[in-house]
Amino acid sequence: MNNIMNLFSLTGKSAIVTGANTGLGQGISIALAAAGAHVFGVARRSCDETQEKINEINGMFTEVIADLSDISAIDKIINEVSSKTDRIDILVNNAGVIKRCDAIDVTPDDWDLVTNLNEKMVFFLSQAVAKQWIADKKGGKIINIASMLSYQGGIRVPAYTSSKSAVAGLTKALANEWAAFNINVNAIAPGYMATNNTTQLRNDNNRNDDILARIPAGRWGTPQDMYGAAIFLASEASSYMNGFTIAVDGGWLAR
Numbered sequence: 712m713n714n715i716m717n718l719f720s721l722t723g724k725s726a727i728v729t730g731a732n733t734g735l736g737q738g739i740s741i742a743l744a745a746a747g748a749h750v751f752g753v754a755r756r757s758c759d760e761t762q763e764k765i766n767e768i769n770g771m772f773t774e775v776i777a778d779l780s781d782i783s784a785i786d787k788i789i790n791e792v793s794s795k796t797d798r799i800d801i802l803v804n805n806a807g808v809i810k811r812c813d814a815i816d817v818t819p820d821d822w823d824l825v826t827n828l829n830e831k832m833v834f835f836l837s838q839a840v841a842k843q844w845i846a847d848k849k850g851g852k853i854i855n856i857a858s859m860l861s862y863q864g865g866i867r868v869p870a871y872t873s874s875k876s877a878v879a880g881l882t883k884a885l886a887n888e889w890a891a892f893n894i895n896v897n898a899i900a901p902g903y904m905a906t907n908n909t910t911q912l913r914n915d916n917n918r919n920d921d922i923l924a925r926i927p928a929g930r931w932g933t934p935q936d937m938y939g940a941a942i943f944l945a946s947e948a949s950s951y952m953n954g955f956t957i958a959v960d961g962g963w964l965a966r
């Protein structure tokens with residue numbers, strides 16, 4: 712092999728990243744674009760900031776506006792992306808929502824809001840791309856974004872915990888069925904990362920101090936911390952990995 716780093720190259724690949732306008736989805740989009748992929752960023756609102764950051768590194772990024780709260784959005788997303796690229800090679804199921812509330816007060820609407828996006832959409836969007844990949848016999852890469860709450864119960868976030876535990880299970884279930892079609896389904900479980908998702912926690916001094924004291928690395932994670940695992944799971948470097956969830960957590964789970 713001439714250059715071992717080619718294993719990590721995404722040149723010529725197209726990737727869908729959901730929730731690409733901010734936070735971890737923005738970080739993952741930048742990483743995949745920097746590795747050579749044309750990134751199609753799906754978001755409810757403008758991805759201007761992501762577009763700007765990817766322009767700065769001369770990467771390729773196209774925004775796809777869609778609300779992912781209902782699976783009726785899937786056809787539009789696949790059609791729009793397919794009209795602009797020969798083939799989708801990578802899907803990153805990143806968009807997710809969290810609702811903090813005592814379990815005793817959770818309403819059916821809040822439950823549906825969280826699980827429809829974090830779980831049902833992950834399954835059906837994966838199914839939609841896998842149908843293409845099985846038909847064209849070329850395979851592809853699915854990266855789901857799990858959580859520490861794929862392993863732990865969490866506090867006051869029962870629907871979120873349920874959905875992220877489902878993401879870890881789905882990652883294994885889909886990997887089992889689709890590995891034979893050259894489709895790698897894996898996940899990344901971020902630890903406590905400084906994004907909108909954790910603003911409330913970071914603004915609560917007691918919770919913030921408790922969380923920081925428990926992270927061996929001694930700091931909140933950042934979108935940049937996702938770069939390596941995202942490129943690895945999107946590239947040929949991970950071709951014999953199926954159904955595994957990588958923690959990017961500053962040591963939280965090891966503690």
Ligand code: NAD
Nearest residue numbers: 730734735778779780805806807858901903904906907908
């Ligand atoms: P974030 O709130 O900044 O990002 C969430 C993303 O989901 C945004 O891009 C948002 O626009 C998108 N989104 C939400 N509802 C949507 C909808 N109906 N349609 C389309 N897009 C929608 O938070 P983040 O931390 O960047 O979260 C990204 C992923 O990482 C989520 O799945 C989250 O659960 C997961 N995660 C975050 C942390 C953390 O500590 N920040 C830890 C573990 C897992």
